[in-house]
Structures are given as C-alpha cells and as structure tokens.
Amino acid sequence: MIKRLQKSAGVYIDTGNKFLKNISSEWMGKSGANSRSSLRIGIPRMFFYYIYPNLWETFFRELGMKPIVSMPSTTKTVEKASRISETEHCLPNKLFDAHLAELVGNVDMVFVPRVLSTIKNHLSCPKFGPLPDAARADIARGTEVLSIDIDETRRPLSKTLLLLGTKLNIQKSKTLSAIQSSFSAMESANKKMVRPDKKKGEPRFLLIGHPYTIHDNFIAGPILNKLESMGVEVELMSFADDTPAKSYILWSTANKIYHTINALSREEYDGVIQLTVFNCGCDSMMMDTYRHILKEKNVPYLYLMVDEHSAQSGMDTRVEAFIDSLRWRQ
Amino acid sequence: MTYMAIPNIGNYTIALATAVESLGIKAWASTATTPEALKLGIAAAPESVCLPLKAHLGHFIEADRAGVEYAFMVNSVGTCRLRYYRHMIERILKDLGLKIKIFGLGFDGFKPPIVRHFDPGPITFLKPLFHTALKIKIIDALEAAAWRTRAIEIIPGNTTLVMNTLLVELSESKTMARTRAIRKKVAGCFAEIPVDKEKKPLRVGLVGEISFLRDKCLNKNIEYILGSQGIEPRNFFLLGEELKNITRIVFLNQNRRKYLSKIADRYLQSTVGGHALDSVAHSIRCADEGYDGMIHLCPSGCMPEVSVRPILKRVSKDKDIPILEMSYDEHTCGVGISTRLEAFADVLMERRKKNSSLSHRGERAMNR
Numbered sequence: 001m002i003k004r005l006q007k008s009a010g011v012y013i014d015t016g017n018k019f020l021k022n023i024s025s026e027w028m029g030k031s032g033a034n035s036r037s038s039l040r041i042g043i044p045r046m047f048f049y050y051i052y053p054n055l056w057e058t059f060f061r062e063l064g065m066k067p068i069v070s071m072p073s074t075t076k077t078v079e080k081a082s083r084i085s086e087t088e089h090c091l092p093n094k095l096f097d098a099h100l101a102e103l104v105g106n107v108d109m110v111f112v113p114r115v116l117s118t119i120k121n122h123l124s125c126p127k128f129g130p131l132p133d134a135a136r137a138d139i140a141r142g143t144e145v146l147s148i149d150i151d152e153t154r155r156p157l158s159k160t161l162l163l164l165g166t167k168l169n170i171q172k173s174k175t176l177s178a179i180q181s182s183f184s185a186m187e188s189a190n191k192k193m194v195r196p197d198k199k200k201g202e203p204r205f206l207l208i209g210h211p212y213t214i215h216d217n218f219i220a221g222p223i224l225n226k227l228e229s230m231g232v233e234v235e236l237m238s239f240a241d242d243t244p245a246k247s248y249i250l251w252s253t254a255n256k257i258y259h260t261i262n263a264l265s266r267e268e269y270d271g272v273i274q275l276t277v278f279n280c281g282c283d284s285m286m287m288d289t290y291r292h293i294l295k296e297k298n299v300p301y302l303y304l305m306v307d308e309h310s311a312q313s314g315m316d317t318r319v320e321a322f323i324d325s326l327r328w329r330q
Numbered sequence: 331m332t333y334m335a336i337p338n339i340g341n342y343t344i345a346l347a348t349a350v351e352s353l354g355i356k357a358w359a360s361t362a363t364t365p366e367a368l369k370l371g372i373a374a375a376p377e378s379v380c381l382p383l384k385a386h387l388g389h390f391i392e393a394d395r396a397g398v399e400y401a402f403m404v405n406s407v408g409t410c411r412l413r414y415y416r417h418m419i420e421r422i423l424k425d426l427g428l429k430i431k432i433f434g435l436g437f438d439g440f441k442p443p444i445v446r447h448f449d450p451g452p453i454t455f456l457k458p459l460f461h462t463a464l465k466i467k468i469i470d471a472l473e474a475a476a477w478r479t480r481a482i483e484i485i486p487g488n489t490t491l492v493m494n495t496l497l498v499e500l501s502e503s504k505t506m507a508r509t510r511a512i513r514k515k516v517a518g519c520f521a522e523i524p525v526d527k528e529k530k531p532l533r534v535g536l537v538g539e540i541s542f543l544r545d546k547c548l549n550k551n552i553e554y555i556l557g558s559q560g561i562e563p564r565n566f567f568l569l570g571e572e573l574k575n576i577t578r579i580v581f582l583n584q585n586r587r588k589y590l591s592k593i594a595d596r597y598l599q600s601t602v603g604g605h606a607l608d609s610v611a612h613s614i615r616c617a618d619e620g621y622d623g624m625i626h627l628c629p630s631g632c633m634p635e636v637s638v639r640p641i642l643k644r645v646s647k648d649k650d651i652p653i654l655e656m657s658y659d660e661h662t663c664g665v666g667i668s669t670r671l672e673a674f675a676d677v678l679m680e681r682r683k684k685n686s687s688l689s690h691r692g693e694r695a696m697n698r
Contacts, residue, residue: 086636086639086640088630088631088636088639088657089636089637090631093637114599114600116600123409125409125633126408126409126410126602126603126604126606126633126634126637127633127634127636127637129409129600129601129602129603129606129634129637130598130600130602130606130637130638130641131637132599133597133598133599133600133641134637134638134640134641137597137640137641137643137644138640138641138643138644139640248414248417249414250409250413278378279378279631280378281380281410281411281631281633283378284376284378284379284380284411285379285411285414285418286414287376288376288418288421288422289421292421305378
C-alpha cells in the first residue's frame with residue numbers, strides 16, 4: 001500500500017518534450033550564434049558539476065559546443081551571493097546563484113539540470129528540485145536555461161544524456177560517442193581523487209561531506225590547506241559509482257556517507273572530519289547518526305560548519321586543537 | 331489507564347484523540363505546543379534541525395515526564411526532513427534515557443504495528459474511526475466559518491469564544507449521535523454572532539509548511555491576529571482535504587497534486603517535496619481569484635519551502651499580488667509577528683484604496 005502511495009504521490013512531469021520546442025533554429029538565430037560550434041554554454045561550478053566531475057564539459061565539447069565553466073568560488077563569489085541570493089538558502093545554493101550570475105550575459109545558454117536522484121531508488125536533496133525553475137524565475141531571467149531531469153530511478157544517466165542530445169537536435173551517433181568519452185572522462189577524474197594506501201606511522205584523516213562541499217574552493221579550501229601545512233594526510237570521500245546498500249536513509253549522499261562510516265576502522269583512519277555548511281538540511285538530520293556510529297567505533301570525529309562569515313583563523317584554531325588533542329592521546 | 335501521546339496538529343488533535351481511543355487507550359495531547367514543551371525540545375535537539383522536530387520532541391519529552399508510555403508519530407514518504415523525524419526522535423529519547431515507545435503509521439504486512447500491538451476488536455476499532463472522520467469534517471467547517479466571521483464581527487473575541495465552546499463540546503462528545511447534533515448546530519451558532527455585513531474584509535491566503543499553518547503556538551496565532559485586523563484568512567491546509575487526497579491516491583489513483591502541478595506549470599515543473607508545489611500553485615490561484623495578498627509561512631531553513639521562494643517572488647511580480655514571507659525560529663516572538671502583520675494589513679488596505687480610486691477614475695472616463 002505504502003509502495004503504491006510513494007509511486008503516485010510524486011507526480012512526475014517530464015520537462016523534456018517541452019524543450020524540443022524551445023531550442024529551435026529560430027532561437028539559434030535570435031541568440032546571435034550562427035552555428036552550433038560557436039554556441040557558448042555556461043556551467044555553474046556547483047552541485048552537479050561536482051557530483052559528475054568532468055562529465056558536462058566533455059559532453060558539450062564533444063557535441064561541438066563551447067562549454068564555459070564559472071571560476072572557482074572565492075570570497076568575492078560569497079560577497080556577491082549574499083547580495084543577490086535568497087537569504088535563507090544553504091551556502092552552496094547561494095554560491096550556485098553567484099556562479100550563475102557570473103555566467104549570465106557571457107554565454108548564450110546556461111545549463112541547470114534537475115537532479116532528482118543520482119543513485120537508483122534514492123533521492124537527492126529536495127533543494128535540487130526547483131533549481132532550474134528558480135534560475136529561470138530569478139537570476140538567469142532573459143537567458144535560455146537548458147535543463148534535463150536526471151532521475152536514476154526512472155532512467156540511467158546514459159539515456160538522459162541521449163535525450164539531451166536529441167533535444168539539442170544532434171545526431172544520435174555523435175551523441176553516443178560523446179557519452180562514451182564523457183563517461184571515461186568522469187571515470188578518470190574519479191580515479192584521480194583516490195589516494196594511495198596509508199603509509200605506516202603517518203596520521204591520516206577522512207573528510208566526509210557532500211561532493212560539492214568537499215571539493216569547493218571556498219568551503220573546503222582553507223581547511224585542506226591548513227591540514228596540508230600541518231603535515232596531515234587527508235583523504236576526500238569518494239563518490240565513484242557503486243550503489244550503496246539500502247538503509248533507512250534515502251538521500252543518496254547521506255546514505256553513502258553512512259555506509260562509508262560503517263565500513264571504516266580505526267586502523268585505516270586516525271580520525272574523521274565532517275565538513276558541513278550552514279543551513280544544510282541533510283547534514284543537520286544525519287550528523288547525530290554519524291556521531292553515534294563513530295563513537296561506537298572509537299574514531300575521533302570533528303564537525304566543522306562553514307558559513308558566509310567563516311574566517312580562516314577560526315577554522316585553523318579548531319583544526320589545530322583537534323589534531324593536537326589526537327597527538328596527546330597517542 | 332494506558333495513555334498515548336499524539337503530535338499536535340492544531341484543532342485536529344481533538345479528532346485524532348478519538349482515533350486513538352479506537353485502540354482502547356486514552357490520548358495525551360493538546361491543541362497547541364506549549365512553550366514549555368518547545369523549550370525542552372530546543373534543549374534536547376541538535377541546533378540546526380527544523381523547528382517542528384523540536385516541537386514534536388519537546389511534546390514527547392513532556393509526555394514521558396507525565397508518565398505516558400506510548401507515543402504516535404506521523405510517517406512521511408516525501409523527500410524532506412519529515413521522513414527522518416521518527417528515527418531521530420527515537421534516538422534522542424533513547425539517549426536521554428526516556429522509555430516512551432514511539433509507533434509510526436507504517437505497514438509491514440496486513441496490520442500496522444500500532445494496531446497489532448494493542449489488538450482491539452474490529453467493532454471497537456472501526457466505529458471510532460468513522461467518528462474521527464466525522465469530527466475532522468466538522469473541524470474543517472468550523473475553521474472555515476471562523477475565518478469568515480472573525481474578520482467582520484462587531485464585538486472582538488466573539489468568534490473565538492463560539493469556536494472554543496464548540497471545540498470543547500466536540501472533544502467531550504463520545505457518541506456519533508452527539509457529534510451529529512453538534513454538526514447541525516455549527517451553522518446556527520456562527521449565524522448568531524453580530525456582524526457588520528457591509529464590511530468587505532481583505533482576503534489573504536495562508537500557504538507554507540503544514541505544522542506552521544496549524545499549530546497556534548508555532549505560528550503565534552496568526553489566524554487570530556489577521557482576523558482582528560479585519561482580514562479574512564484562508565488557510566490552505568485542511569486535514570479533511572488532505573486525507574481525502576490520500577484516500578484518492580490509494581484507492582482511485584487520482585492525485586490532486588496533478589491538478590496543482592498543472593496550475594503551477596509555468597513557474598515550477600517539479601513537485602519538490604513537502605508542500606512547496608502547493609504553495610506556488612495556491613499563490614497563482616489566489617492571484618487569479620482576486621485575493622488581496624498571500625502569506626508564506628515556514629520554519630527557518632525549511633528545505634522545500636525556502637527553495638521555492640525565488641519562484642514565489644516571480645509569481646508576486648508577474649501576477650501583482652503581495653506575498654509576505656515569514657520564517658519562524660526559536661527566537662521569533664509574537665509581538666514581532668503582529669507588528670509585521672499590521673504593517674502588511676496597512677499596505678493591503680492602501681493598495682485596495684488606490685486600486686479602487688483608479689478604477690473609479692477609469693469608470694468616470696468611460697462615462698464621459
């Protein structure tokens with residue numbers, strides 16, 4: 001009964017077919033781009049850019065377009081974000097708005113997919129649902145917003161990309177080869193992130209968080225720099241493609257973190273650092289669970305929250321205190 | 331006597347108490363979260379979770395202190411944080427060393443665990459459920475009548491008095507016959523209130539997160555404040571409607587959300603989760619129906635509601651309808667809320683005067 005309720009409770013509207021009408025030859029003429037090769041497509045360096053590393057640039061480049069990725073976020077991005085974005089958004093969402101605003105005006109079209117689920121039978125954060133609509137309503141108003149529903153439960157990513165190619169009026173064979181090369185680009189990017197095995201005697205930490213927080217320049221940058229300068233080896237959590245087992249958590253990232261934490265042992269890592277952002281709903285709910293599991297495993301756990309006003313020195317003090325306390329313990 | 335604590339959903343708690351009695355036990359509840367319970371919840375919960383969780387948690391802690399053995403928590407199948415409420419509350423209560431046992435509404439087999447545990451006979455179980463449905467219907471009607479009369483009543487406080495008397499009667503009614511008698515009485519009771527029939531009150535729609543639309547403690551009694559300002563609110567969460575929708579989904583595979591998503595299609599093409607789609611769709615509908623304004627309520631940092639705010643701003647500009655965005659947290663105080671609502675009421679009044687004078691001028695120009 002519940003299963004059926006779940007199925008029908010989420011009304012699904014595929015925005016796909018509508019887009020076919022949007023991107024027409026007329027529009028191409030209107031935007032000033034005389035051929036597809038000079039079509040500049042903007043990709044904000046947030047959310048889906050980090051969830052699927054390297055995928056989008058490679059895909060659009062292979063299709064013969066000119067992908068333009070916004071610059072890594074800095075304090076200036078944050079300043080802009082606090083000016084233009086909704087005040088109660090979480091920090092990544094604010095940064096996303098700033099990245100989008102940076103692109104608008106410099107590109108012919110911005111790409112904002114609707115990421116509904118990234119792993120089969122899981123959900124992503126509900127904030128991704130209205131992302132393209134919010135972009136159309138507010139920041140990217142007047143610019144064409146290219147959007148597609150990424151819903152792994154309904155169709156795999158390769159099919160979604162194929163649909164995207166059809167919507168852009170591109171030959172199927174060309175799209176297929178683009179999909180292949182973009183998938184291999186994503187794989188190699190994921191492989192690069194995996195660090196070698198632990199060396200004996202050296203402390204090693206695991207950094208957990210959402211893919212778009214632990215790889216972002218503003219959010220994770222200062223902390224990673226500090227840890228590096230202290231001579232501490234940090235491994236960023238890997239989100240490479242393998243489906244985690246089912247648990248009571250349906251948010252894909254949270255479930256992945258849950259299983260990673262469950263599997264790790266004291267011998268592998270000397271501590272776990274969780275990086276979270278202000279107003280993140282998923283983390284606020286799951287933090288307690290993580291703390292419980294790590295307490296049972298006797299693994300030290302540090303919880304760092306980043307917001308618009310967080311300063312390097314404050315983070316430095318907390319990280320130093322954490323590392324020092326661990327050294328005394330040994 | 332065994333007691334069971336049930337979550338607060340405003341006046342509907344009265345009806346839910348009847349449902350709990352179907353299990354052969356007594357209900358422990360109040361129609362609004364008490365400030366003391368909220369304080370307990372805030373102290374026990376992690377700081378960045380949303381306010382409804384803190385309210386529920388505080389309510390259950392209070393219940394445990396009063397010696398209540400069981401509690402009942404709603405389940406959600408959606409995408410937002412409500413889905414994990416029960417799990418989190420159970421864990422926190424366990425950490426605090428409290429022994430209260432929490433049931434969900436989930437099915438694992440033919441009977442829900444809550445029914446299996448108490449195992450009432452079929453007649454003692456089914457009859458109160460029909461009674462509950464009737465009570466929910468009556469409360470729906472009561473709410474709607476109160477919105478209308480409170481804005482135009484001559485002696486302030488009359489409507490609230492009548493409503494409270496009826497609610498008390500309803501909560502004390504144990505038989506179907508008595509409840510039916512109350513149902514017949516409702517219209518007459520409200521008709522007796524002296525009202526200013528010439529007055530055309532401002533109409534405002536209330537949309538947003540459900541526990542804030544319903545719980546008088548959490549929303550600082552917003553319906554009453556609006557009514558005393560001479561505004562007729564329309565609250566878009568009525569439990570009767572919501573339950574009707576759920577039964578339709580389960581038995582007829584029809585969903586009202588489909589209709590709402592058609593309305594909102596131009597602005598929002600996803601259901602998002604929670605009641606975010608409803609907020610956008612109702613705002614558009616109200617603008618088309620000629621409402622004077624909208625008020626969007628949500629706890630600060632609510633995942634679905636906050637994420638549709640840029641869209642609501644666009645709707646407000648396109649459709650020319652003022653939307654007041656209110657977010658509540660632990661430190662929100664009633665006076666601040668009433669000040670903002672008074673200012674909003676003034677703005678709406680001025681807007682109406684301006685618009686009517688404009689249209690008068692237009693008519694005069696046409697007559698010439």
